[in-house]
Amino acid sequence: MAKLTANYEMIVVLNNKLGEEAIKALIEKFKQMIESNEGTIEEINEWGKRKLAYPIEDEIDGYYVLYNFESKPDLPAELDRVFNITEGVLRSLITVKNV
Numbered sequence: 001m002a003k004l005t006a007n008y009e010m011i012v013v014l015n016n017k018l019g020e021e022a023i024k025a026l027i028e029k030f031k032q033m034i035e036s037n038e039g040t041i042e043e044i045n046e047w048g049k050r051k052l053a054y055p056i057e058d059e060i061d062g063y064y065v066l067y068n069f070e071s072k073p074d075l076p077a078e079l080d081r082v083f084n085i086t087e088g089v090l091r092s093l094i095t096v097k098n099v
Contacts, residue, residue, distance in 0.1 A: 007042075007070050007097040010079065013062040013090040016049055023063050026088060030067065033079065039071035056090045068097070 012030065014023050027044070034041055047064035056062070076094040083092040 005070050005072055007068070008076055008094055009097045010067040010069070010076075010092065010094040012065045012067070012083065012092045013052070013056075014065065015057070015059060015088045015090055016061050016063050017059070018063075018088045022088065026086070027065055030065075030079070030082075033082065034067070034069050034071060034075065037071060037075050037078070039069050039075055042068040042070065044068075052090075059090060062090050 014026055016023075018026070027046070031041060031044060043066075045066040045068075047066060049061055050064050051061050052059065080092065080094060083089045
């Protein structure tokens with residue numbers, strides 16, 4: 001039988017120059033996307049401002065946010081699509097968590 005849901009871990013690196021309010025708005029936007037697509041958020045862990053290993057778009061530091069959630073298998077592809085078109089997202093990675 002096919003799995004209906006899976007546990008995912010997603011890390012998003014946001015441009016630190018957006019400002020505190022814009023960063024909070026993006027964090028909330030991604031949270032709402034997960035919940036509106038029948039996902040369940042287990043934890044959102046804001047790591048805050050960290051130095052990048054290498055410059056991305058001429059930025060040397062970014063704002064890291066880690067999401068742990070459970071959803072249907074089609075949601076990560078939609079999230080990845082949205083990350084690619086959202087201004088202020090430097091990098092993102094979504095992986096399946098082995099529980």
